[in-house]
Amino acid sequence: MLLAANGMQNKDIAEQLRIGRVQVSRWRERYVQSGLAGIERDLPHGAPPLKVDTARLVELPPHSKPLAATLEHAQDGRRVERERQHVMRRWHAHGLKPHIVRGFKVSRDPKFVEKLEDIVGLYMSPPEHALVLCCDETSQVQALDRTQPGLPLKKGCAATMTHDYNRNGTTTLFAALNVLDGQVIAQCQQRHRHSEWLKFLRKIDRETPKDKTLHLIADNYATHKHPAVQDWLAKHPRFNMHFTPTSASWLNMIERFFRDITTERLRRGVFTSVPELVDAINEYIAHHSTTPKPFIWTKSARDILQKVIRANRRLSSKQNGTLHFYDEN
Structure with missing residues (x-):
């Protein structure tokens, strides 16, 4: 402020004090608006802390669907007005992975247990x-030939292969x-x-x-x-x-x-x-x-059956009718 009072330009002040011209301009603006009080008190730095409704955030992936989309994390992040990385960290802390979908199908074979x-x-x-x-x-094991030769793996670069x-x-x-x-x-x-x-x-x-x-x-x-x-x-x-x-x-x-x-x-x-x-x-x-190595089967029939029963119950709760092809006994 003293240098500015002596008639120096912002660029000269910034060069002499080794700071940016924008910083000089902001401090001069604060002085014009609030006088000494504007440069004596410390203003908060950075963005305000995020106030996150964690319960609402954790509930979104299993119980909501975005409009015109199937991947939910980006839409849900905008819906609660939170940055993507912050949302992902909260979901990770609660064991939620909305970007992963695993395939499954419960057998309807009437002789499944047998x-x-x-x-x-x-x-x-x-x-x-x-x-x-x-x-x-x-x-349909296909003999595919790439349209151009690929480049081998080397330090800092992955191997390449044409998409067609x-x-x-x-x-x-x-x-x-x-x-x-x-x-x-x-x-x-x-x-x-x-x-x-x-x-x-x-x-x-x-x-x-x-x-x-x-x-x-x-x-x-x-x-x-x-x-x-x-x-x-x-x-x-x-x-x-x-x-x-x-x-x-x-x-x-x-x-x-x-x-x-x-x-x-x-x-x-x-x-x-x-x-x-x-x-x-x-x-x-x-x-x-x-050097063949056999695959070792470890799950008993009872363990598998219990898992299938749990899956069948969850499916039954999502449908109008109850799915029956065996009982727990």
């Missing part, structure tokens, strides 16, 4: 002198996982009809000890129950089929192997033809077979 106990029993107490094989096929691709055909992977030792019997075929399924069953018959009874776990796909398949199974009594409940493919441990081969070999792969894709699959399975 099939559940049968399959889990094979996992946890396999019969003697027998092999338990988890079987399935994954169709050329389709070079598909194959179907049939696989059977031995629950005991983790060995996999696999075969790639062009289609997944009952004739291809029969061809795969014959492969299993050739590559397993003849003195062993075979218990095959499969889903309810129509090709697995085709009349021609039934006739073949009748002529090969050592094959025993066990079908998972509908909408319960998670009971088949081969799905875990399909996930592994997808994430570890196929998802980022570049294949210019179907034969190249098939070679990559066979190479992965051969490498897997050198």
Whole structure:
């Protein structure tokens, strides 16, 4: 204020005192408005503290839906006029994750309990002198070739891959996982009809000890129950089929192997033809077979059933009718 009284300009004052011109202007404005009192008293710094209704904030994600949107955290944050990071910190403290949605489906199979106990029993107490094989096929495995070559991973930069691709055909992977030792019997075929399924069953018959009874776990796909398949199974009594409940493919441990081969070999792969894709699959399975590791099933049928019952109750409370396919006894 003394320098300004001597006629100095703001820029000269800022340069002499080594502060910003805006700061000089603000202090002069405060002096003009309030005199000495305006520069003697200390004003609050920064933004005022947020006053958050935590109960209201925690209640928003489960019980509200924003207009014209499905992700709730941004809309809800604006609704309560709070900064996004502050809202996210409060939700994190209460264990709420509105940005995550997990898929599920409760089976409506009337024989759910019977099939559940049968399959889990094979996992946890396999019969003697027998092999338990988890079987399935994954169709439409695509041979994708990227439109441009990607760049490799290096320090400070992630590997790159074009978002678009050329389709070079598909194959179907049939696989059977031995629950005991983790060995996999696999075969790639062009289609997944009952004739291809029969061809795969014959492969299993050739590559397993003849003195062993075979218990095959499969889903309810129509090709697995085709009349021609039934006739073949009748002529090969050592094959025993066990079908998972509908909408319960998670009971088949081969799905875990399909996930592994997808994430570890196929998802980022570049294949210019179907034969190249098939070679990559066979190479992965051969490498897997050198040091196989079985998946260990730990959940009992009773534990799974109790979890399904709880899920069924929650669904029943959201619908008009009550869903029934078993009771707690």
